[in-house]
């Protein structure tokens with residue numbers, strides 16, 4: 424067992440530790456006990472994660488003197504919905520959970536969002552401890568306090584802010600992830616490097632983080648760096664104005680690529696491609712330093728992620744501006760100008776269309 428690093432997050436509503444390391448599941452109960460006065464722990468997990476890790480999680484909580492109940496829902500984004508939410512709340516009430524008790528989110532971003540929103544709503548809010556089991560959940564969704572579920576009209580339309588009381592990121596749990604899901608998480612990791620950390624970016628370019636890696640120390644080190652980056656941005660701006668917007672680097676085009684693929688291509692893959700496209704356009708327009716785009720392309724490709732998209736430009740434009748049109752004529756784009764440097768630019772629809780022409784489907788093969 425090893426704790427590589429503890430990252431302290433001081434959010435406005437709560438301060439908490441993100442413990443990153445390996446073999447940490449065994450000490451989860453003791454860690455929860457140290458930060459919560461709960462008598463009951465309610466574990467939420469999904470049908471892929473529960474068979475692998477629920478027993479160890481429950482054993483650790485029980486050993487720390489907590490009474491444990493759980494709810495396991497079918498894995499997949501299509502279950503991040505009201506129906507699941509209601510069943511979880513009914514089971515929480517059935518288990519006799521009180522205001523002082525704690526919800527444990529054991530799973531990827533879907534479980535984290537689902538369990539977090541249930542905790543935020545139950546009796547107007549009880550504590551949640553995040554135990555992320557995907558790379559994406561470790562570096563992105565478990566930190567920052569956003570929780571949400573989907574409606575039939577769109578993703579993440581209902582939710583709440585609830586900072587966790589503790590995050591335990593055990594990178595040894597990533598060994599069972601599908602390669603594709605692991606690599607998908609790298610999209611946000613490279614994004615964080617481009618956004619805020621040149622050292623991390625250069626490290627990844629030289630030593631890409633690939634699925635099946637047995638170097639847990641390196642994995643934990645990279646996760647901890649990413650948690651710190653997200654922490655710094657979110658701390659500066661807890662409720663999503665200004666700086667937090669920069670976390671959307673690569674996302675305007677990324678979301679359009681994702682929608683054009685009917686959500687069959689992973690979010691991280693789309694963000695990676697979106698990031699490369701916006702960097703290409705930024706360099707062509709003289710907004711970014713020379714060589715930036717090629718540098719980002721190399722790092723992204725080294726992780727096994729796409730650097731471009733073949734989606735038709737008109738399709739990208741339509742998807743990228745779908746919800747934005749209602750807010751006037753412009754689009755906010757996060758433009759990388761160097762590694763660890765970016766700016767928010769508001770551009771007209773015509774200028775955005777030009778950005779797509781310059782950046783998408785134009786990568787040197």
Ligand SMILES: NC(=O)c1ccc[n+]([C@@H]2O[C@H](COP(=O)([O-])OP(=O)(O)OC[C@H]3O[C@@H](n4cnc5c(N)ncnc54)[C@H](O)[C@@H]3O)[C@@H](O)[C@H]2O)c1
Nearest residue numbers: 471498531532533534556557559560564569570596599600
């Ligand atoms: N709240 C936020 O700030 C935030 C940020 C980014 C994304 N999200 C949300 O996160 C979700 C995506 O998260 P995700 O990519 O982790 O998807 P996910 O939770 O669906 O996990 C991906 C797949 O991996 C499986 N899995 C998880 N851990 C595993 C493990 N250790 N071993 C084997 N299989 C495992 C899951 O069952 C699932 O099938 C989306 O719903 C997105 O909206 C939220």
Ligand SMILES: [Zn+2]
Nearest residue numbers: 611674690694
């Ligand atoms: Zn994202």
